[in-house]
């Protein structure tokens with residue numbers, strides 16, 4: 001995997017930024033996020049502008065997961081499923097450290 005990792009491809013700081021803005025007006029969050037980026041696309045990996053079709057979580061790489069976010073009717077940024085956290089998902093392999101919103105999974109890998 002190290003080979004495919006180019007400078008600028010790690011959007012973890014963006015995703016952590018967006019997470020920290022849950023509950024804030026989307027317009028405000030979006031303009032701040034855009035001002036830090038060279039392109040807008042990665043914002044929408046995590047944020048849906050409508051609840052319909054919004055994913056409860058996103059997998060950024062095989063082992064890095066983040067909450068899915070959406071913008072509610074009042075224009076406020078929300079988590080699709082606020083009950084999801086690092087205790088919710090099981091790792092898909094044994095060799096990698098899986099994280100949810102930057103925190104290591106607490107569940108262990110189980111074969112089959």
Ligand SMILES: [Zn+2]
Nearest residue numbers: 093094095096
């Ligand atoms: Zn692995």
